[in-house]
Amino acid sequence: MKIGVLCLQGAFIEHINILNSLGVETFEIRQKKDIQQKFDGIVLPGGESTTMGKLLRDLDIFDTLLEKIQNNMPVFGTCAGLLLLAKEIDNDHRRHLATFDIVAKRNAYGRQLGSFNAIEKFAGKEIPMTFIRAPYIEKVGENVTVLSIVDNKIVAARQGNQLVTAFHPELTDCYEVHKYFLNIVKQNI
Numbered sequence: 001m002k003i004g005v006l007c008l009q010g011a012f013i014e015h016i017n018i019l020n021s022l023g024v025e026t027f028e029i030r031q032k033k034d035i036q037q038k039f040d041g042i043v044l045p046g047g048e049s050t051t052m053g054k055l056l057r058d059l060d061i062f063d064t065l066l067e068k069i070q071n072n073m074p075v076f077g078t079c080a081g082l083l084l085l086a087k088e089i090d091n092d093h094r095r096h097l098a099t100f101d102i103v104a105k106r107n108a109y110g111r112q113l114g115s116f117n118a119i120e121k122f123a124g125k126e127i128p129m130t131f132i133r134a135p136y137i138e139k140v141g142e143n144v145t146v147l148s149i150v151d152n153k154i155v156a157a158r159q160g161n162q163l164v165t166a167f168h169p170e171l172t173d174c175y176e177v178h179k180y181f182l183n184i185v186k187q188n189i
């Protein structure tokens with residue numbers, strides 16, 4: 001199994017470290033040729049969705065990445081990664097890959113509540129969650145399964161081989177969400 005981690009900006013090293021410590025081979029996606037190899041899944045990290053969206057287009061990675069996701073390659077987006085995948089962003093005119101049938105709200109917790117921690121259920125298991133200027137999900141489409149709700153807001157969901165979290169599982173020492181993603185990848189190989 002080989003996972004490509006988008007390394008244009010943001011918290012990508014933490015994802016690489018967790019995946020490697022779970023025994024998974026990773027590589028960095030920094031330019032177009034990186035995603036032209038054979039691999040099994042993609043991680044879109046947290047950071048700044050507008051910057052990442054722009055870099056994806058400027059570096060001509062966007063179309064190949066979109067095609068892979070449309071062809072069912074498993075993808076895991078955290079925070080800004082969620083926004084890259086969201087079909088709609090309520091408070092932003094920009095759209096990026098738009099493959100995940102959700103309406104997300106950007107910087108949804110306001111400035112003061114920009115960062116906070118919680119311990120809540122993800123797919124039935126309690127895990128620590130770190131939120132940093134996080135979005136939440138306002139609406140989900142028919143084919144979306146909700147995996148976490150915190151303070152009445154949806155913060156993790158799955159649609160087919162796509163997984164998103166509004167929080168940053170890579171910034172905690174709990175690997176449950178990564179393991180959940182790796183199961184999606186395994187079932188797809």
Ligand code: GLN
Nearest residue numbers: 046047048049079080133
């Ligand atoms: N606020 C960022 C955005 O809009 C996301 C924050 C994060 O990834 N921690 O892209």
